[in-house]
Each structure stands twice: as structure tokens, then as C-alpha cells.
Amino acid sequence: xxxVTQPDIHITVSEGASLELRCNYSYGATPYLFWYVQSxxxxxxxxxxxxxxxxxxxxxxxxxxxxxxxxxxFNLRKPSVHWSDAAEYFCAxxxxxxxxxxxxxxxxxxxx
Amino acid sequence: xxxxxxxPSWVICKSGTSVKIECRSLDFQATTMFWYRQFPKxxxxxxxTSNEGSKATYEQGVEKDKFLINHASLTLSTLTVTSAHPxxxxxxxxxxxxxxxxxxxxxxxxxxxxxxxx
Numbered sequence: 075x076x077x078v079t080q081p082d083i084h085i086t087v088s089e090g091a092s093l094e095l096r097c098n099y100s101y102g103a104t105p106y107l108f109w110y111v112q113s114x115x116x117x118x119x120x121x122x123x124x125x126x127x128x129x130x131x132x133x134x135x136x137x138x139x140x141x142x143x144x145x146x147x148f149n150l151r152k153p154s155v156h157w158s159d160a161a162e163y164f165c166a167x168x169x170x171x172x173x174x175x176x177x178x179x180x181x182x183x184x185x186x
Numbered sequence: 187x188x189x190x191x192x193x194p195s196w197v198i199c200k201s202g203t204s205v206k207i208e209c210r211s212l213d214f215q216a217t218t219m220f221w222y223r224q225f226p227k228x229x230x231x232x233x234x235t236s237n238e239g240s241k242a243t244y245e246q247g248v249e250k251d252k253f254l255i256n257h258a259s260l261t262l263s264t265l266t267v268t269s270a271h272p273x274x275x276x277x278x279x280x281x282x283x284x285x286x287x288x289x290x291x292x293x294x295x296x297x298x299x300x301x302x303x304x
Contacts, residue, residue, distance in 0.1 A: 106291050117192070117279055118230075118295040125291065164229060173220060174293055176229045 076101045078167050080177035087155050088185045095150040095180050097139075097165030107148040108166040108174065109139055118164065124148065135159070160184045189213050190282050192296035199270055200304055207265045207299045209280030215260035216282035220293060221253070224277040236263050270303045277301075 077100045087093050099105060106125050110118040122133025129141040139150045148165060162181050168174040189212040199205050209219055218237050222230040234250075236242040236257035244250045252274075254266040263282075267274050277300050281293040 108292070110295070115277075115298070115300070117190075117297040118281075120292060120294065123292055168291060168293075173232050173235055178229045181227075 076105065076167050076169070076175045078165050078175050078177035080163075080165055080180050082180050083178065084181045084183065086183040086185060089157050090154050093150075093152045093155045093159070093182070095163050095165075095182070097148045097150065097177060099146055099148065099165075099167045101146075101167055101169075103169065104143075105167040105169060107139075107141060108168070109133065109137070109148070109150050110164045110166060111135075112162045112164065112179075114161075121150070121163075155182075155184055157184045157186065188284065188292075188294040190216075190280065190294050190296040192280055192299050194299060195297060196300040196302075198302045198304065201271050202269055205267045205270055205301060207267075207278055207280075207301075209263045209265070209282065209296050211261045211282040211284070211294070214282075214284040216263075216284055217260065218283045219257055219263040220281045220283070221255060221263075221265050222279045222281070224279060224298075226277075230279060233265075267301065270301070272303045275301055275303045 079098045108123045109121040112118050121137050122131050124131050124141045132138050162179045164179050165177040166174040191210045193208045221233045224230050233248045234242045234244045236255050238257050242255035257263040279298040281295045283293050
């Protein structure tokens with residue numbers, strides 16, 4: 075069965091600092107990988123996705139993520155965090171035609 | 187593109203009543219829609235998967251007679267919480283997966299519906 079682990083439940087960074095959110099997955103084949111962001115009381119917004127090809131993917135809002143097969147990881151990064159980035163971030167894994175499995179989420183707080 | 191709406195955004199109801207939540211794909215046809223439940227400060231838990239024109243597939247532990255799902259068209263799925271009780275209070279989120287080129291395997295999420303059962 076597929077699973078996703080986000081080791082950090084909470085992360086606090088200063089505005090302007092760099093950010094990396096970790097995501098590790100367990101899957102029997104090459105998965106489809108996603109990062110979503112959720113603001114309080116809102117639905118999920120897709121930040122970026124990886125299906126195949128270049129392992130460094132660019133997303134919206136200045137985010138990027140790198141798929142590392144050897145480490146079963148798909149970490150999300152941003153070079154300079156803005157206060158508006160404070161939210162809950164979810165990593166998800168899926169396969170063709172099937173459901174997504176979500177990680178537990180990482181809550182990002184941004185200090186002024 | 188790929189916008190999903192939900193209605194209502196929040197609802198308060200009395201225990202024992204039924205509540206219907208709508209999920210619509212506004213600018214694409216959704217062959218598959220998913221219903222999730224999210225408790226405070228927790229991740230999303232998949233409740234069921236519905237394909238247009240067929241019966242929904244429920245995850246283990248989800249009562250299909252309590253959470254009725256209908257996917258009558260390629261743009262609309264509904265979740266009805268029947269005989270709601272306070273323990274059904276939660277944040278319900280739908281997502282839709284499109285059939286057209288370019289949307290592929292990506293799920294697009296609605297804004298969620300907060301249900302409070304008194």
C-alpha cells in the first residue's frame with residue numbers, strides 16, 4: 075500500500091528565509107506526486123505536480139520540488155518565504171486512475 | 187481553468203436531519219469525483235470515489251447508507267449526510283479529476299463545506 079510521510083508537523087521560518095518541507099513516500103512504482111496548500115477554512119490549491127521527466131518541477135507562487143527516486147522523497151522548497159505563505163501544506167501520492175494518499179500535513183508559520 | 191465549487195460553504199443543522207452538499211466542476215468535465223473528510227488539524231481522509239453514472243466506491247469504515255453519493259452528470263456530484271449527528275460535524279472537501287487533455291491525473295479541490303450538527 076502507498077503511504078506518505080511528512081516528518082515535520084510544524085515549521086516556523088522568518089520572512090525572507092528559505093524553506094524546505096519534507097515529504098517521503100512509499101510506493102511500488104513511479105508515483106504521481108503532488109504538493110497542495112490549504113489556507114485556514116479553505117480547500118486545497120495545487121502548487122505543483124510530478125508525473126515524469128525533469129525531476130525538478132516548478133510550481134506556482136515561487137515554489138519548486140525535486141523528485142529523488144533514490145531517497146523516495148519529493149521535498150518542497152522556496153528560496154524566500156513571504157508572510158502570505160503561512161498555511162498547511164500537504165504532499166500526496168497517487169497512481170493512474172486511482173485515489174490520492176495524503177501526508178499528515180505540515181503547518182508553516184512565518185515570523186515577521 | 188479547472189475550478190471546482192462547493193455549496194454550501196458552511197451549514198448548521200439539527201441532529202437527525204439530512205444535509206446535501208454539492209460539488210461542481212465549473213469549467214471542465216469530471217469523470218471522477220472524490221469526497222474527503224478533514225478533522226481539525228488533521229489530514230484529508232478519503233471517504234469515497236464516484237464515477238459519473240455509476241455507484242460510488244466507499245473506503246473501508248465509511249457507511250454508504252449514511253453518506254449517500256450521487257454523480258449524476260460530468261459536472262456535479264452530491265454528498266448527502268443522512269440523519270446527521272454531532273459526530274458527523276467536520277469539514278467535507280470534494281475534488282474532481284478531469285477527462286480532457288491536459289488535466290490528466292490531477293485532482294482539483296473545492297473550497298470545502300463545514301458542517302456543524304447540533
